[in-house]
Amino acid sequence: MNHSDFVKTVAAYIKKYAPVYGIEVVSPIIAQAVLESGYGTSELAVNAHNYFGLKYRKGRCKTCIGIYHMVGSEQNADGSYTNSAMQWCKFKDMENGVIGYFDFINIPNYKNLKGVTDPRKYLENIKADGYATSHKYVDNLMRVIETWHLTDYDKKEETKMSNSPLVVYTKLSPNHSGQRTHSIDRITPHCVVGQLSCETICACFPEGRGASCNYGIGSDGRISLCVDEGNRSWCSSSNANDQRAVTIECASDKTEPYAMTDAVYESLVNLCTDICKRNGKKKLLWFADKDKTLAYNPASDEMVITVHRWFANKSCPGDWLYNRLGDLAASVTANLGGSQSSNNDVLYRVQTGAFSVKENADRMLEKVKAAGFDTYMIQVDGMYKIQVGAYSKKENADAMANKLKAAGFDTFITTHGGQAVSTTSTPTREVTIGSAVRLKKGAKTYSGGSLASFVYERNHQVTQLSGDRAVISYKGTVVAAVHKDDLILV
Numbered sequence: 001m002n003h004s005d006f007v008k009t010v011a012a013y014i015k016k017y018a019p020v021y022g023i024e025v026v027s028p029i030i031a032q033a034v035l036e037s038g039y040g041t042s043e044l045a046v047n048a049h050n051y052f053g054l055k056y057r058k059g060r061c062k063t064c065i066g067i068y069h070m071v072g073s074e075q076n077a078d079g080s081y082t083n084s085a086m087q088w089c090k091f092k093d094m095e096n097g098v099i100g101y102f103d104f105i106n107i108p109n110y111k112n113l114k115g116v117t118d119p120r121k122y123l124e125n126i127k128a129d130g131y132a133t134s135h136k137y138v139d140n141l142m143r144v145i146e147t148w149h150l151t152d153y154d155k156k157e158e159t160k161m162s163n164s165p166l167v168v169y170t171k172l173s174p175n176h177s178g179q180r181t182h183s184i185d186r187i188t189p190h191c192v193v194g195q196l197s198c199e200t201i202c203a204c205f206p207e208g209r210g211a212s213c214n215y216g217i218g219s220d221g222r223i224s225l226c227v228d229e230g231n232r233s234w235c236s237s238s239n240a241n242d243q244r245a246v247t248i249e250c251a252s253d254k255t256e257p258y259a260m261t262d263a264v265y266e267s268l269v270n271l272c273t274d275i276c277k278r279n280g281k282k283k284l285l286w287f288a289d290k291d292k293t294l295a296y297n298p299a300s301d302e303m304v305i306t307v308h309r310w311f312a313n314k315s316c317p318g319d320w321l322y323n324r325l326g327d328l329a330a331s332v333t334a335n336l337g338g339s340q341s342s343n344n345d346v347l348y349r350v351q352t353g354a355f356s357v358k359e360n361a362d363r364m365l366e367k368v369k370a371a372g373f374d375t376y377m378i379q380v381d382g383m384y385k386i387q388v389g390a391y392s393k394k395e396n397a398d399a400m401a402n403k404l405k406a407a408g409f410d411t412f413i414t415t416h417g418g419q420a421v422s423t424t425s426t427p428t429r430e431v432t433i434g435s436a437v438r439l440k441k442g443a444k445t446y447s448g449g450s451l452a453s454f455v456y457e458r459n460h461q462v463t464q465l466s467g468d469r470a471v472i473s474y475k476g477t478v479v480a481a482v483h484k485d486d487l488i489l490v
Contacts (some may be wrong), residue, residue, distance in 0.1 A: 006039045010051065011153050013098040019181050020243075021102040022114040027150035028122045029101070031141040034148070040094075043070060048090040049097040053132075054104050056087040061100035063297075066090040074133045095297060105131075119145055119154070162229065164215065164274045166267070169198050169224040173205035175212035177232040177242075184229070184279050185298045186245035187272055188236050188306045189328075191252035191260070191318040192216070196434035197461060198224035201249050210234060215271060219251040220436060220490065221263030223271055237312035245306060246275050250321070254432060257374060258318025265321075265376075269328060273335040276303050282336050286329035288347070288391075305329060320374055326390030327378060347390040348397035352409045354385045361386060371407045387414075435462045436490040437472065443486035451480060459490050 001009070010033045014026045023029070036053040037045035044050045048068040056067050072086035089104075091097040105113060110129050116122045123138045134140070145151060190213065192201055201216030202224045212233045216224040226249075227233040235247035250268060252258040260268075276284055282301040287293045290310040298304050305325055308316035321328075326347035352368055352375070355361040361377055361384035368375045368386060375388045388404065391397040394413070401411045431437060439456050446469050460479060464471035470484045 001040060003039045007034065007148055007150075010034075010040075010094060010098065011150075013095050015153060016183060017099055017102050021106055023102070024115060025117050025119055025122050026153050027145050028119045028126075028141060030148075030150050030153060031119075031123075031144040032101075033098075034144050035141055044068065044088055048088060049093055050089050050091060050100070051094065051097050052101045052104070054089040054100055056089050057104070060107075061089050061091075061103040063091055063096035063099045063103065064089045065092055065096075075135060076133075079135065099297070117154070119151060162278055163225055164223065164229070164271060164278070166223050166271055166274055167215070167225045168222050169202065171199070171202035171224065171226065172228065173202065173209075173212040173226050174207045175205050175209060175234050176227045177234070177239075179230060180232050180243050182244040184244060184246055184275075185281075185302065186241065186304050186306050187248065187275060187284065188241060188245040188308065189248045189250055189268060189272075189321060189325075190235065190308055190316050191258040191321060192249040193252060193254055193258065194434050195219040195253065195261075195432050196251045197436055198222045200434045200461070201251070202226045204249075213247045213249040215246070215248045217248060217250045217264050217267045217271065218436075219261050219264060219434075221261070221267040223267055229275070236306070236308050237314075241306055241311060248272075250317070251434075252318060252320070256315060256318060257320035257323075258315065259320040259374070265324070265328075269331045269335070272328065272332045276332060276336055279303070282333075284329045284332040284336075286325045286347075288326065323374065323389045324376060327376065327387075331378075347415060348394050349390050349414050350388045350397055350400045350404060350411055351414050352386045352388065352404060352411050354383045356383060358384050360384075368404075368409065371409070373404065373407070431462060431465070431470065431484055431487050431489060433462055433465055435487075436460070437462055437487040438490060439472070439482065440486045440488060443482060446481040446483060449480075455479060462487070 007030065011026070011030045014029050018026050033051040037051040040051065044053065050068065054061065068088040068090040070086060070088055071083055073081050073083050075081055089100055091100050110126065112125050113122060116125065120138065120142060123141050127137050196218060198216050198218035201218060205212040205226055212227050213235045214227045214229055214233050216226055229246055232242045233247045234242065236242050236245065248268065248271065250260055250264050252260045272284060280301065281303040284303045284305065286305045287296065293304055293306060296304060307322065308314055353364045355364065364386050365375055365377055368388070373388050375386055378385050378387060389397065389400050397413050401413055404411045436459050438459055441456055445451060458474065460472035460474050462470050463473045463478065468484045469481055470487060471481050472479050
């Protein structure tokens with residue numbers, strides 16, 4: 001790597017992580033990397049990916065993977081130098097070395113670095129705080145800044161985050177924290193607990209509610225925008241996760257496993273594909289493990305899936321979707337033309353049939369569902385395959401396979417996923433608050449009154465339910481109270 005390439009590469013990582021740690025000027029930090037590492041050629045840089053001369057402090061840098069032993073030099077007050085054996089931080093790559101720098105200075109001793117916008121002031125502060133002993137440390141670094149015009153990296157760039165063109169309805173909630181302080185590298189899908197429309201999902205987040213999401217997917221698959229993608233929503237019970245995740249509330253049943261319609265799942269695949277594409281990602285990863293996921297630093301072309309249950313005592317997104325997240329990741333990655341990372345966990349899927357004719361696959365799917373199993377259809381190389389679950393541990397897949405065999409189904413375990421496919425069958429669903437419905441022809445009001453003819457020709461929304469009594473509304477206006485049995489789900 002030549003000098004110019006080194007500057008550009010390390011600058012990109014520094015600009016990425018500086019805002020996360022409250023650092024507003026990056027030119028002096030780029031200069032530190034240049035000077036301390038000799039443009040990445042020093043022994044410490046080559047063998048330990050330590051570009052900032054970071055001495056080892058136990059627990060100080062979360063990305064530190066060990067200790068590198070090397071003789072170091074410090075300048076004394078009289079100008080002389082003392083050489084001695086020292087312990088240095090070791091990192092796995094440049095990006096983690098940059099994160100290590102910000103961890104290193106993220107202590108009270110260096111608190112006066114935050115908010116500084118003048119490069120020289122930043123360097124004077126960090127030297128005074130004990131970071132370096134060289135008498136000419138500030139002047140030497142300022143010459144590097146001038147030579148490479150590094151202050152150009154300090155210029156504020158407009159955030160160019162866009163919203164999905166798949167959105168058909170927008171009602172922005174005031175409940176958000178403004179512009180993100182981290183680039184988008186996560187997607188967090190949720191279950192909204194109700195077969196709601198995309199409009200109703202947005203209506204769930206009025207001012208004062210203390211909750212919101214970026215996107216909502218209604219039970220019919222239509223997508224709404226509740227918080228601009230460039231802003232941090234309040235959705236996952238984790239500030240850190242919401243700062244870097246696009247959050248999506250998906251219409252679902254009200255009880256576990258919080259099942260979603262085929263239309264919702266298909267839209268979720270399409271929306272995640274679009275989010276990844278607009279943010280420059282080529283693959284979506286699912287590790288099915290909290291600790292591994294939260295410790296993982298995605299590459300620049302990667303997005304990872306996180307779930308609400310990791311940050312709060314909740315079932316969200318429900319087992320129905322949770323068991324499909326491996327296939328969601330695979331489907332999105334396939335749409336993007338990428339391939340699953342070798343770092344991704346193997347997922348074991350229990351398969352109950354493969355069909356060249358989709359109608360036959362539909363029938364098998366309904367048969368497996370009728371037996372009480374949560375199943376889904378994928379397409380691989382022109383074949384429609386019926387699978388149950390996606391498990392990170394093979395013993396869990398074996399247990400499910402045994403259950404299916406006991407119910408009379410032939411099964412085998414595969415690690416191969418594919419493109420999610422909607423079924424042509426109509427799943428049985430209950431009318432709930434938020435459902436989109438039509439009235440049966442000739443239906444009366446709950447008290448036996450007549451209704452205008454046009455009422456039977458349009459869709460309504462269920463806004464109240466009490467026993468067999470349902471209240472239906474049209475565009476927010478109550479139309480009538482009717483018998484629940486006279487409603488047809490749209």
